[in-house]
Amino acid sequence: MKKLTAVLMVTAMLSSALSGCAGAGRQTEVTVAAAKEGKDLSAMVWQGTVEALSSVDIIPAASGKVTQIMAKEGDHVEAGAALFQIDNQDASLQLEQAKAGYQAAQASFNSAQKANQQNTVVKPAQISFTTASDNFNRIKVLYASGDVSQTDYEAAKAQMDVAQVQLQAAQNNQTTTCEVTKAQLESAKAALDIAQKRYDDCVVVSPIKGLVTKISVEAGQTVSPQIKAATVIDDRGKKVEIKVADIDIDQIKAGTEVNVNLQTLGESLKGSISDISAVSDSQTGMFDVTVSLEEESTNSAIGLMADIRIADNKEGNSVYIPAKSVQSDDSGTYVYKVSDNSAVKASVTLGKKKNAYIEVTNGLTTGDLVILQSSKPLTDGEKISILTVKQQDKTEKGEI
Incomplete structure (x- = not known):
């Protein structure tokens, strides 16, 4: 009934507008469209x-037989909470072996550091070089005055040169020993970390706080990194x-x-x-x-x-017009609508835009004719001649 009334209103307005155009040869020519009802977005x-x-599928990082299930489906768990245990006997032995290797490497490194601080290796060579150098300097003075032979002079110099080479070798050896023992310590620490991780991986834990929705393994079952063992969701x-x-x-x-x-x-x-x-x-x-x-x-x-x-749902339909019929100036947003064969400036309040159409929440009613195009700029109240009434097929089909 509402749509029928709107159609009758439009028909009456068009008949009046068209009849008034017969003698208005110089009236501004316009294209108009009728304001239509459409389904508002908020009603969708x-x-x-x-x-x-989020949901996390948990896959064990270790392989082995499940020895104990610590959680069940429906449990709320903290991040890091144990879900099930994998046999860790071999991993435990490997961890103890890695710990022993690390302790040995630590002892070697500490010994090398102590020797370096105390110059245990370098000090004897330093004393020998100092003695040989002092002896050569004494012989060199005597040789210059002719009190010692050239043979004694060359022997003293050779002894000093040998002592210098031995000192350099001792210094290099001390530095190399420190570097080697440091590298061995770092390698042992890496091996320990790997062994520790293998041991820790035998306890499968939840990575997040949440709800256990699935435990897919049983005690005695062999698992591997290819098996999805559990699911935990962040609820x-x-x-x-x-x-x-x-x-x-x-x-x-x-x-x-x-x-x-x-x-x-x-x-x-x-x-x-x-x-x-x-x-x-x-x-x-x-x-x-x-x-x-x-x-x-x-x-x-x-x-x-x-x-x-x-959320801002509205009851019923909304009034839509083509968006290009809307204009604005310092006074606000407005359209020109047809009234008594004239273009009347009407202020409108706009709502949501849908495709080429826009919702009018205040200022127009269903069936009002709005001007889309005109042969020249319009002024409020001027007489017009309607050339075309644009049909809004999408509105009729409920698509706006």
Whole structure:
């Protein structure tokens, strides 16, 4: 009945407008469109499944036989909590061996460091070189005065040269020993760390705080890094993934509030848009949108279907007009609508934009004719001649 009334109003206005144009040869010629009802975006409903914020499949890093199960499905666990134990006998022996190797390397390094600090190796060579050098200097003076032979002079010099080479060798050996023992210590530490990790990996733990939803192993079963052994979800918050058409995506943004209806539980929760994919799916043209739930359900709710609706939902339809009919100046936003064969400037309040159309929340009613194009700039109240009435087929089909 409402649509029929609107159609009759439009027909009457058109008849009046067209009849008035017969004698108005110089009137401004315009193209108009009728304000139509359309389904508001806030009335749209998207569906998705409630999911945990994150879900982690746990795969053991070690191979071996399961000796003990420490957690069960439905347990809430802390990050690092043990889920099950793998036989660690071999890993324990390897760890003890690595510890012994590290202790031996540490002792060697400490000994080399002490020798370096005390000059244990270099000091005797330093004394020998000092003695030989002093003796050569004494012989050199005597040789210059002719009191010793050239043979004695050359022998003293050779003795000093040998002592110098031995000193350099002792210094190099002391430095090399420190470097070698340091490298051996670092290698032993790496071996110890590897052995410790192998031992620690025999206890499979939860990497996150959350709910254990699956334990897929049993005591006595042999596991390996190829087996998914458990699943833990982060249930401190929940989300719903939905798909939004490209024609609607510009109407939502991060932070937009939504209502989440869990029909199975008969509950309504609050939520908000937390993420919008940057590009649409190349095949479907849909955007992936994530809704974060802001209220805890009295039940888990994970796995349930949810209806998502924009929070500022309105009852009934909205009035839409082509966006290009809207103008603005210092006084605000307005359109020219047809009244008694004249263009009347009408202030409007705008809502959401959808495709080439825009919602009018105040200033127009269904059936009002708005001017899209004119043969010259319009002034308020001037007479017009309607050439064309643009049809909004998409509105009739409920697509706006």
